[in-house]
Amino acid sequence: MRKTLLSLLIISSIFAEAQVKPTSPAERLKNIELRKQLSQQSVANKTEFRNIGPSIQSGRVVDIDVNPADPTEFYVAYATGGLWHTVNNGMSFNPIFDSEDIIGIGDIAVNWKTREIWVGTGEVNSSRSTYAGLGGYKSTDNGKTWTWLGLADSHHIGEIKLHATDPNTAWVAVLGHLYSPNKERGIYKTTDGGKTWKQTLYVDENTGAVDLDINPANSNELYAGMWYRTRKAWNFEESGKSGGIFKSTDGGESWQKISVEGAGFPTGDGVGRIGLAIYPKNPNIVYAVVDNNEKRAARTVAASTDTSAYTLDLFKGITKEQFAALDNKKLTAFLRNPRNRVPVEYTAENIKAGVAADKYAPNVLWDYLYDANAAITAAEVKGCELYRSDDAGKTWKKTHNDPINIYSSYGYYFGKVFVSPINENNVVLTGVDLLLSNDGGKKFRSIGGPTVHSDHHSFWFSNTKDNHVINGNDGGLNMSYDAGQNWSKLNTPSVGQFYAIEVDMAKPYNVYGGLQDNGTWFGPSTNRENVRWHSGGDYPFKSIGGGDGMQVQVDWRDNRTVYSGSQFGAYSRQVLGAPAAGGRGARGSSVRPSRALGESALRFNWQSPILLSRHNQDVFYFGSNKFHRSFSKGDSLVSMSGDLTTNPQQGDVPFGTLSTMSESPIRFGLIYTGSDDGLIHVTKDGGYSWNNINGKLPKGLYVSRVVASKFKESRVYVTLNGYRNDHFNALVYVSDDYGTTWKQIAKDLPYESVNVIREDPTNENILYIGTDGGLYVSLNGGNSCMMWNKGLPYSIPVHDIAIQPRDNEIVLGTHGRSLYIAGLGEIQKAAK
Numbered sequence: 001m002r003k004t005l006l007s008l009l010i011i012s013s014i015f016a017e018a019q020v021k022p023t024s025p026a027e028r029l030k031n032i033e034l035r036k037q038l039s040q041q042s043v044a045n046k047t048e049f050r051n052i053g054p055s056i057q058s059g060r061v062v063d064i065d066v067n068p069a070d071p072t073e074f075y076v077a078y079a080t081g082g083l084w085h086t087v088n089n090g091m092s093f094n095p096i097f098d099s100e101d102i103i104g105i106g107d108i109a110v111n112w113k114t115r116e117i118w119v120g121t122g123e124v125n126s127s128r129s130t131y132a133g134l135g136g137y138k139s140t141d142n143g144k145t146w147t148w149l150g151l152a153d154s155h156h157i158g159e160i161k162l163h164a165t166d167p168n169t170a171w172v173a174v175l176g177h178l179y180s181p182n183k184e185r186g187i188y189k190t191t192d193g194g195k196t197w198k199q200t201l202y203v204d205e206n207t208g209a210v211d212l213d214i215n216p217a218n219s220n221e222l223y224a225g226m227w228y229r230t231r232k233a234w235n236f237e238e239s240g241k242s243g244g245i246f247k248s249t250d251g252g253e254s255w256q257k258i259s260v261e262g263a264g265f266p267t268g269d270g271v272g273r274i275g276l277a278i279y280p281k282n283p284n285i286v287y288a289v290v291d292n293n294e295k296r297a298a299r300t301v302a303a304s305t306d307t308s309a310y311t312l313d314l315f316k317g318i319t320k321e322q323f324a325a326l327d328n329k330k331l332t333a334f335l336r337n338p339r340n341r342v343p344v345e346y347t348a349e350n351i352k353a354g355v356a357a358d359k360y361a362p363n364v365l366w367d368y369l370y371d372a373n374a375a376i377t378a379a380e381v382k383g384c385e386l387y388r389s390d391d392a393g394k395t396w397k398k399t400h401n402d403p404i405n406i407y408s409s410y411g412y413y414f415g416k417v418f419v420s421p422i423n424e425n426n427v428v429l430t431g432v433d434l435l436l437s438n439d440g441g442k443k444f445r446s447i448g449g450p451t452v453h454s455d456h457h458s459f460w461f462s463n464t465k466d467n468h469v470i471n472g473n474d475g476g477l478n479m480s481y482d483a484g485q486n487w488s489k490l491n492t493p494s495v496g497q498f499y500a501i502e503v504d505m506a507k508p509y510n511v512y513g514g515l516q517d518n519g520t521w522f523g524p525s526t527n528r529e530n531v532r533w534h535s536g537g538d539y540p541f542k543s544i545g546g547g548d549g550m551q552v553q554v555d556w557r558d559n560r561t562v563y564s565g566s567q568f569g570a571y572s573r574q575v576l577g578a579p580a581a582g583g584r585g586a587r588g589s590s591v592r593p594s595r596a597l598g599e600s601a602l603r604f605n606w607q608s609p610i611l612l613s614r615h616n617q618d619v620f621y622f623g624s625n626k627f628h629r630s631f632s633k634g635d636s637l638v639s640m641s642g643d644l645t646t647n648p649q650q651g652d653v654p655f656g657t658l659s660t661m662s663e664s665p666i667r668f669g670l671i672y673t674g675s676d677d678g679l680i681h682v683t684k685d686g687g688y689s690w691n692n693i694n695g696k697l698p699k700g701l702y703v704s705r706v707v708a709s710k711f712k713e714s715r716v717y718v719t720l721n722g723y724r725n726d727h728f729n730a731l732v733y734v735s736d737d738y739g740t741t742w743k744q745i746a747k748d749l750p751y752e753s754v755n756v757i758r759e760d761p762t763n764e765n766i767l768y769i770g771t772d773g774g775l776y777v778s779l780n781g782g783n784s785c786m787m788w789n790k791g792l793p794y795s796i797p798v799h800d801i802a803i804q805p806r807d808n809e810i811v812l813g814t815h816g817r818s819l820y821i822a823g824l825g826e827i828q829k830a831a832k
Contacts, residue, residue, distance in 0.1 A: 022727060039787040071468065093493050114140075129499075238272050275290075287441070289386050456472070503804045520545040606654065618631060709764070
């Protein structure tokens with residue numbers, strides 16, 4: 001949420017030392033030739049990767065474009081999985097954008113008369129894995145070849161609209177950089193098929209175009225949704241008075257803001273993300289959904305204590321007298337709510353006694369339970385609101401009286417509206433839930449079903465029978481012929497977005513991984529994707545957890561004891577195949593560190609690091625902003641350090657957390673940690689003492705990996721990631737003296753943020769490096785690199801790498817195309 005200027009200045013001062021600037025478009029465009037050289041000259045490409053899925057959970061869809069004359073043909077764009085085409089109503093798909101230098105997509109548009117496909121790269125959502133695009137692309141041969149259309153510094157494109165009769169005229173809504181200000185944002189127009197562009201709407205360097213719609217009967221009339229938003233590693237500011245609805249009546253040559261005072265649409269600092277939809281049969285009817293960040297009417301403590309259940313906001317600012325007056329039964333219900341994770345030793349009675357005796361501050365529960373993530377989900381703002389204009393945008397009226405409550409995390413991830421082409425009152429809103437109104441937005445009902453994943457981003461109505469719909473969400477694609485009463489799932493592409501992976505030592509070995517919003521899964525390394533499982537009902541990969549799947553650890557002694565979990569450190573231990581303790585939905589024993597009531601809060605990264613010691617697999621490590629150790633498989637976790645971050649001022653995004661850990665395979669207790677705010681520490685005694693070893697490394701950058709060498713005790717590798725600064729330079733370092741001094745390696749990598757580095761299992765000179773653009777190999781300790789992409793899309797984010805030492809195989813966890821495996825024998829021969 002919006003912070004005071006003083007708070008932001010304090011937070012910003014933390015990164016004053018970082019001295020990193022956004023990577024320029026010229027530098028990024030150098031990658032095109034550099035990547036070709038690193039691929040063409042690669043001896044690694046003698047070995048081809050094979051994809052092992054999974055496809056069952058699919059991945060995030062951002063756009064759908066359907067042939068109006070034949071709805072069995074359509075295109076689907078995935079956030080980081082590329083562009084796919086089907087001609088059999090989604091029974092199968094072919095990827096048609098895999099050869100390009102960028103795979104992340106924001107929007108697509110198809111001229112079905114000329115068969116031209118336009119692609120705007122760079123997803124428009126502002127999430128933690130939203131990748132910057134390289135501008136626009138166009139194909140005239142169904143994706144066999146593509147022409148780059150420029151706009152290299154656009155980064156994120158929200159919408160493309162094509163002229164109804166002139167195939168050379170198009171408009172693009174450019175949101176711009178995610179983590180830094182830039183001027184290449186707003187509305188751009190081309191009249192020569194994308195060869196040149198003219199910026200026709202610009203507000204300021206932090207306000208970009210997030211949506212755009214066009215009157216299908218009059219291409220001179222367009223509406224644009226402009227969104228003020230800033231994002232830093234520690235804070236997201238999602239609204240501002242410079243945002244609003246703009247209109248053009250001269251083909252986008254000039255624009256006028258129409259969401260002004262008195263027009264009926266929200267104005268001021270609370271205007272967040274906006275989505276637009278024109279009703280084709282009567283273009284005077286326009287719908288606009290807005291993430292309204294105006295505060296809701298405040299609730300008093302007295303009013304809150306009279307409700308049937310207490311909520312966290314009650315305890316912010318509560319007085320000692322008000323705490324004493326709380327109802328014990330309601331307070332107990334609040335404490336025992338599993339979502340609050342308050343240890344059972346704290347009861348309503350002893351907490352109230354502690355407050356009365358000044359042992360605890362009156363706001364002790366707020367302090368104990370509130371974190372930066374709660375700042376987004378618990379904020380008292382109006383959130384999603386739908387407005388309608390019946391006079392082409394002159395005036396607006398909110399369609400509903402009751403709150404819609406479709407966003408749990410507000411507009412950084414959601415904010416689109418869709419209207420049926422044949423019924424002005426059939427309106428769909430996409431958010432955490434999928435909502436349909438049949439009365440013009442007065443009332444909504446959920447139309448998601450058991451096969452429909454939550455978190456929705458795209459929707460399509462048939463232009464002849466609007467009960468025929470297609471929905472794109474974080475779990476892929478769904479189709480219905482009865483307006484959402486029944487859905488089919490179209491999930492044949494392997495487009496899973498993995499964060500982290502691990503392997504076991506079974507025969508054949510299994511691969512485990514956590515995915516963006518699709519939980520944690522495991523399956524055999526020998527899997528070959530096919531549809532035969534539909535007849536037997538037994539898909540090879542199995543789910544072992546929900547939420548956003550994160551890191552996984554597997555005990556190699558039994559290959560059944562698994563540590564996994566979801567975002568912000570919600571991890572547990574379970575034995576695969578054993579009955580789930582607690583019945584349905586139980587996921588084993590929690591292994592999350594806790595603190596005493598009244599102590600400073602622990603901070604947890606989105607991908608909180610966990611680690612099993614391979615020296616003794618009863619020993620389990622966990623990273624919050626501190627380092628925690630258990631000698632009993634996580635049943636009890638002891639804090640072994642103080643704060644291993646800069647302990648920064650908090651915004652509304654969790655920050656100042658550990659992001660990576662590594663224990664030496666050679667020496668028990670030699671452990672390294674890295675943090676999201678750029679600190680690296682080492683302990684040589686199992687956590688009793690720690691030393692900061694940043695040295696002369698660049699300051700303030702996310703430490704994406706620290707890896708202790710298996711070949712030399714004093715050797716350690718570090719990768720730094722400037723993604724959260726729009727700084728995409730590849731930063732890889734090695735130290736041979738426990739981090740006392742550092743040397744930069746892999747200097748010939750292209751401008752792609754680095755996520756992971758791994759050593760070869762047999763040759764210390766071979767290194768594998770995963771970036772936001774693919775996989776690279778060095779055969780000489782990092783002096784030079786080559787690309788290894790045979791069998792992969794030309795560009796794909798590689799988030800994690802696992803090595804199976806017995807089978808001598810490498811496993812890639814990609815963020816957009818699931819899992820790939822290849823043998824290492826040929827690489828190792830080439831290095832000799």
